[in-house]
Amino acid sequence: MHSSSVHSLPANEKERCAFLSSLPLFRGLSQDTLAYFSEHAREEVLPKGKILFLQGDPVNYFYVVMDGWIKLFRETLEGDEAVIDVLTTHHFFGEMAVFDGKRYSWSAQAVDLSRVVSWPAAILEEQALLHNRLAINILRSMADYREQRDREIEHLKVQTAPQRIGCFLLRLVSEHWDKNTVPTIHLPYDKSLLALRLGLKSETFSRALNVLKKETGITIRGAAVSIPNIDKLSHYCCGACSNEFPCQDLKQSNA
Amino acid sequence: MHSSSVHSLPANEKERCAFLSSLPLFRGLSQDTLAYFSEHAREEVLPKGKILFLQGDPVNYFYVVMDGWIKLFRETLEGDEAVIDVLTTHHFFGEMAVFDGKRYSWSAQAVDLSRVVSWPAAILEEQALLHNRLAINILRSMADYREQRDREIEHLKVQTAPQRIGCFLLRLVSEHWDKNTVPTIHLPYDKSLLALRLGLKSETFSRALNVLKKETGITIRGAAVSIPNIDKLSHYCCGACSNEFPCQDLKQSNA
DNA sequence: CGAGGGTTTGAAGTGCATCAAATAGTGTGG
DNA sequence: CCACACTATTTGATGCACTTCAAACCCTCG
Numbered sequence: 001m002h003s004s005s006v007h008s009l010p011a012n013e014k015e016r017c018a019f020l021s022s023l024p025l026f027r028g029l030s031q032d033t034l035a036y037f038s039e040h041a042r043e044e045v046l047p048k049g050k051i052l053f054l055q056g057d058p059v060n061y062f063y064v065v066m067d068g069w070i071k072l073f074r075e076t077l078e079g080d081e082a083v084i085d086v087l088t089t090h091h092f093f094g095e096m097a098v099f100d101g102k103r104y105s106w107s108a109q110a111v112d113l114s115r116v117v118s119w120p121a122a123i124l125e126e127q128a129l130l131h132n133r134l135a136i137n138i139l140r141s142m143a144d145y146r147e148q149r150d151r152e153i154e155h156l157k158v159q160t161a162p163q164r165i166g167c168f169l170l171r172l173v174s175e176h177w178d179k180n181t182v183p184t185i186h187l188p189y190d191k192s193l194l195a196l197r198l199g200l201k202s203e204t205f206s207r208a209l210n211v212l213k214k215e216t217g218i219t220i221r222g223a224a225v226s227i228p229n230i231d232k233l234s235h236y237c238c239g240a241c242s243n244e245f246p247c248q249d250l251k252q253s254n255a
Numbered sequence: 256m257h258s259s260s261v262h263s264l265p266a267n268e269k270e271r272c273a274f275l276s277s278l279p280l281f282r283g284l285s286q287d288t289l290a291y292f293s294e295h296a297r298e299e300v301l302p303k304g305k306i307l308f309l310q311g312d313p314v315n316y317f318y319v320v321m322d323g324w325i326k327l328f329r330e331t332l333e334g335d336e337a338v339i340d341v342l343t344t345h346h347f348f349g350e351m352a353v354f355d356g357k358r359y360s361w362s363a364q365a366v367d368l369s370r371v372v373s374w375p376a377a378i379l380e381e382q383a384l385l386h387n388r389l390a391i392n393i394l395r396s397m398a399d400y401r402e403q404r405d406r407e408i409e410h411l412k413v414q415t416a417p418q419r420i421g422c423f424l425l426r427l428v429s430e431h432w433d434k435n436t437v438p439t440i441h442l443p444y445d446k447s448l449l450a451l452r453l454g455l456k457s458e459t460f461s462r463a464l465n466v467l468k469k470e471t472g473i474t475i476r477g478a479a480v481s482i483p484n485i486d487k488l489s490h491y492c493c494g495a496c497s498n499e500f501p502c503q504d505l506k507q508s509n510a
Numbered sequence: 511c512g513a514g515g516g517t518t519t520g521a522a523g524t525g526c527a528t529c530a531a532a533t534a535g536t537g538t539g540g
Numbered sequence: 541c542c543a544c545a546c547t548a549t550t551t552g553a554t555g556c557a558c559t560t561c562a563a564a565c566c567c568t569c570g
Contacts, residue, residue, distance in 0.1 A: 077494045082409040096398040105402045135390035142397045143351040147360045154329045154337040156411040157454040199412040242329035
């Protein structure tokens with residue numbers, strides 16, 4: 001797996017402050033408020049596999065991912081694991097900390113060497129009550145995230161396995177897109193995790209990927225995927241999806 | 256279908272104000288603010304099947320359901336319909352109105368004779384900026400809702416059709432539970448819609464219900480479902496779900 | 511080189527969808 | 541209150557998608 005740019009040492013105050021101010025979450029806040037958050041931040045470097053908390057634990061902290069990948073998942077009594085999402089830089093979780101006494105509804109684990117910042121739930125709540133702008137920022141981010149989740153639910157309901165994979169690839173493309181280069185992307189984490197993320201078994205994932213290759217002409221070498229014909233891929237995947245052609249995410253990144 | 260208590264005429268100012276103040280969304284707001292919302296509210300009675308807006312329309316209004324059932328759904332190019340959720344009294348939608356210029360990511364339709372209140376997006380945004388308490392309330396409701404959605408995603412990934420149905424029934428039970436009576440509930444809307452809501456075809460739904468009868472001893476007459484043995488039902492459904500036994504929703508209602 | 515995890519492949523099974531048709535249920539006008 | 545029309549629901553037969561279990565392959569890293 002390609003390494004992300006995780007420093008093994010926590011950032012210093014200035015670095016952290018710069019990172020925080022780059023987040024939509026903290027946009028428009030006063031320097032004082034930012035400094036306050038930075039002071040009270042707990043920064044952690046997480047080794048691969050590190051569990052942050054388990055489903056059912058009381059919500060004590062609110063987290064923002066700085067680097068790496070954090071997996072949110074639920075485990076059933078029968079031992080199946082449902083991966084709810086896999087988050088990376090700039091994503092946050094635990095925002096239900098604005099309730100008191102609630103519990104995490106999933107477990108969180110570092111997929112790879114990762115880095116997160118966190119704050120005690122009380123601080124987030126206190127500051128959100130104090131600074132309307134912060135509350136609004138959280139709200140916007142959550143509304144944004146909700147759209148993604150709704151899309152995800154649609155995908156689970158109406159797309160086939162190969163289509164879900166293709167749709168995921170298209171979303172990756174849209175993030176890094178440079179129109180002048182051949183669209184080539186790297187799968188951000190293990191195929192087996194990706195499979196779970198998409199609600200599939202890894203065997204099914206593997207087979208579905210083969211189907212996708214045949215149908216859309218993409219090629220795969222390890223984690224590297226190249227997409228010679230984006231339109232073909234979009235057409236194959238998005239017909240079973242309500243997003244107009246090409247994909248909504250793609251459109252956003254073009255705008 | 257059993258009729259909900261929809262009045263055919265809009266409520267008067269006082270009624271509406273009482274309804275609004277009962278919403279968690281408006282909890283703790285000043286009388287003035289409530290009155291302001293009430294004044295600017297547009298109340299609509301929606302005939303069965305009425306489309307409120309279509310996916311892709313610009314977000315002009317923020318809605319709260321007063322009575323009835325509102326279906327949020329997406330349609331694929333191939334004509335499949337994915338029902339994202341079916342909302343009822345006290346639920347709200349269109350809260351992405353706090354962004355400007357965004358578009359609805361699904362369509363909304365009245366399933367039955369329903370009644371909704373709505374406000375121009377600008378009013379919601381303006382008031383959320385003005386009254387921190389409102390922003391916090393929206394935020395809390397959204398965090399709450401997110402938990403439901405995450406659960407839903409898990410269900411789609413790991414539960415079988417009969418288990419999903421059983422889980423849905425358990426949630427209904429928990430809403431109306433009176434420990435002293437035999438747990439009997441009414442399906443809130445058409446079985447065919449319920450099927451879509453759970454990501455199934457109606458034929459599959461019907462068959463899955465038969466399986467559930469055999470496995471858990473429930474009986475069904477039309478829309479009436481009685482559950483002689485809740486534990487058996489929970490056990491059958493929740494083994495494939497990460498919520499502890501009995502179901503989290505059930506626990507909440509007991510607390 | 512060899513151990514161990516991640517990934518792919520094969521054969522067989524299960525669950526859900528599809529298509530087609532029967533049945534139950536609901537609302538209508540007579 | 542009944543008969544008809546129409547819709548919702550159920551049932552049957554069959555097919556496809558995804559899973560399961562098992563084994564091979566591959567890749568990395570000590």
